[in-house]
Amino acid sequence: MHSLSAHERTQNLNTLSSDHFDVLVIGGGVTGAGVALDAASRGYSVALLEKMDFASGTSSKSTKLAHGGIRYLPNFDFALVREALVERGLLIQNAPYLVKPVAFVLPIYEGDLHPVGMPFTTPGGVGLNTLLNIGLYMYDGLAGRHNIASHHHISREEVLERAPSLIPEGLKEGFIYYDGQTNDVRLTMALIRTAARYGAIITNYTEVTGFEMENGQITGAHIHDVMGNQNLTVRAHHIINATGVFAEQVEALAGPMPEIQVEPSKGVHLVFSREDLKVGEDAVVLPETEDKRILFIVPWESRVIFGTTDTGSGDLNHPTATQEDIAYLLKYLNRYLSVHLTEDNIISTYAGYRPLVKTRQKNASTAKLSRTHAVVESPTGLITITGGKLTTYRRMAQDTLDVINRRDGVKPTHPTQNLPLQGSAAWPRVEHELQKRGVQAGLSNEIIHHLGTSYGSNAHLIYDSIEQNPGLAQQLISDLPYIRAEVIYACRYEMAMTPSDILARRTSIVLEDRARGQDVLNDVTQLMSSEFNWPSNAQQELIQTYRTNIQREVLAERH
Incomplete structure (x- = not known):
């Protein structure tokens, strides 16, 4: 291997x-x-x-969705939507542990003229519902045999049941449709x-x-x-x-x-705790923005991701969320949600560039x-x-x-x-074996679930290392499901070379942790050092580099 x-x-x-x-x-x-x-x-x-x-x-900067791109439908971009929906189906088939279906609640409010970023509207918004319904039928239809489940119309009551933090004033009804979610x-x-x-x-x-x-x-x-x-x-x-x-x-x-000419377009996301946004397991699509964007509130791991923007370019090597980006996103979040959110509620932000292409x-x-x-x-x-x-x-x-x-x-x-991706073999049977091993190792259900959906059958290697060294079953951060054994696994099997590789990519600690991994940095560096025999000055240098980078990002968000 x-x-x-x-x-x-x-x-x-x-x-x-x-x-x-x-x-x-x-x-x-x-x-x-x-x-x-x-x-x-x-x-x-x-x-x-x-x-x-x-x-x-x-x-590593996406909305973490394997989706058909519902926002391309109103532009009649059918070929693109069809291609993405077929690929979404193949992903669910070839990496079942990594991609899961998720329901999206699409609320309809009085006076909405451009839901899901529709570039056109009808006089006074009359008949928009019918148009949306037809659009969602097409979304289901374009997926063909790969469709997850059919969309359906839901009452105002059910919208509020599934998305309790939406503002009830002016809410008429809604739709549910399905897409896939993954860890990019x-x-x-x-x-x-x-x-x-x-x-x-x-x-x-x-x-x-x-x-x-x-x-x-x-x-x-x-x-x-x-x-x-x-x-x-x-x-x-x-x-x-x-x-x-x-x-x-x-x-x-x-x-x-x-x-070719690449026109980078920046997409910014904010990360919140589930408690602050009061979301369940369903994602929510915010009805409309002045610039006809489509914004998603998506439950992800222990958190909620909200985004995304579509703004111009900057330093391609260090994309950051600016004050304007954050203010734009918070404005719409507070417009449609009954909870009032400020910058203090934001756990982390992240930004990335889409490579939009011209020849x-x-x-x-x-x-x-x-x-x-x-x-x-x-x-x-x-x-x-x-x-x-x-x-x-x-x-x-x-x-x-x-x-x-x-x-x-x-x-x-x-x-x-x-072609099944590594870790997919014999899923979901392997999932049951991993569950048993997790219970034997004394791990919580949350950690067992996290290991299965992150590594698939490779999680067996993580359990092997815990059997050899029970201390590796310890959590890295008390309210997140990551354990010390994952650091060793990343060094041995995933070419992790620096603490940042582990905190920002092999795991999502940098997005999910308020301290962005700084409190666990020494611990992770030491575990890596036990694999790599780094001298102490090299460890200190890596720790310092990580802190400097995190502080630069945090500074950019405040300006």
């Missing part, structure tokens, strides 16, 4: 410089991980490089692990600094290993740029004129920035895949590999349509 430990990372770096690969993937977010898995499952030899940590960009980082890690199982050579903290060219064609990439401070060259037949909002910068390394080719229509993706081949041979959304990562990867198959004169096959 591929351990994906720090030791394996070192071995992988040696392999990178000595082997010649069929496919080199740049970018370790959900798209790059999906491309690496698709390529490896089609039989190609694959290398994947990530300049920071896996999922450290946009892939855990999904990315499952893809990384599955790709490694299929033979992909994977490293994080390895940045591409330039390309090797022969006769105007790309033949390799120059890379810098940030951890070991060394430079190497990786040679590959096909090179794929899957770097999301950084796609243009990577293209620029290969030639003067990038083929620079003259004949391409650039009028509409679409969330659909583009696979673009540059004259140097570099293939860039960008655009899209979390839910459609598999389809994006498949379209990218089809281009490579055609280049190689091979008939495309689509193995990932029915």
